[in-house]
Amino acid sequence: MQKILILFGMICMLIVATNYAYSQEIRLATFQEVAQIVIDKSISQNVTASIALQSSSIQEMRISPELEQKIRENGRITAIVLTNxxxxxxxxxxxxxxxxxxxxxxxxxxxxxxxNSTKKISEAFIDELNTAFDTNAEFHSTFIQGNDLMGKALESSGIVSGRGTVSAVYTMPMEDTGSMYEKISAILLPSQIRESGGFYDVAKNLSTHEKAKMTFSIIPLGNKSLLQLKLSVDYPNTALSITEVNPLELLKTNELKRSEYFSGKFYPLNSILQVVVLSPESINVSNIRGNTIETQIIDNEKIPKEITKEGWIFDPDQGKRIEGKYIFGERKSIDKNELIFSLEGNGIVPKKIETDFNESIVIVIIISVVAISAAVYYLKGYKKLNK
Known part of the structure; x- marks a missing residue:
């Protein structure tokens, strides 16, 4: 187990180091904004729309340097999550x-x-976390994670949770999402980011939705931490009926604008829209209204030939799992009608599968980890194309 953890730590350090080195070449900023739609026809039959703001800089997601370092150096903490x-x-x-x-x-x-082992570790952090978040959470229980169901469906590893993880849970009175998101945003995000609009404005507006929920997570990765503020809305039992995907309709906006935080420089990979569709039967993408980007295959992955152009890359574009990423290129915004596409195949409206699947926060965060890798993935491809 220790060897596995050491290997994972080395991989995470490599990702962060690669991120930094490449950013010098094509201006990859540490701050990223990701809009994500997950249409799960396979397990929960729900649709989840979310906005994630994330950074590896504690100047852009403000937690104390001492706390961030203490979390990383603990060695056994895989994530810290604040959620309602x-x-x-x-x-x-x-x-x-x-x-x-x-x-x-x-x-x-x-x-x-x-x-006892888990509680001993968590007790060393909870007071500082309560101070940092302006909360008063008290110990509730420990929970041993038994599987990584959604992680397997998404073909992603359970970085945040899954088998081998134990959760120490601290609870406090429920807070409505609108006020909680506003408070935590003010604590974490400097005014320059909050006043720059972009995906943050979409998240702020979406936070008033009756089914909106928020999550802030700290994920230690080698010599840095990934800090992510996520606002999500679930649409229960709606996935089975979807044959046409309209991402911005689910995000309750007619236009998706990039943050002005990136203005003045070219950061093509720091604002990404991602759609993931899971199906028990094979399906495929069709009737794409907007642009698609010309790609080539590198290491069995579709890589854009030109990142100054806006459009979709679907990889894979058929099967039981479809993933599409939309890159803005040089554009600052995109209209909702340019993002619509259809789904075809036997798995579009399958017989509903009864399940006792529980969408706990550990599952929600596994989904978000898929989005986290989007910019680094394309940056890697762009680097290879220009060698």
């Missing part, structure tokens, strides 16, 4: 949560030992 999800973890209802995810020590074989 309805059921942040099994056994918690109608309360907001701070969750401290800890890699399980495999020498701890019984539940009591696992619980």
């Amino acid at each position: 999800q309805n059921q942040c973890i099994l056994g918690v209802v109608d309360e907001s949560c701070i969750i401290i995810n800890v890699a399980r020590d495999m020498e701890d074989t019984d539940f009591l030992t696992i619980q």
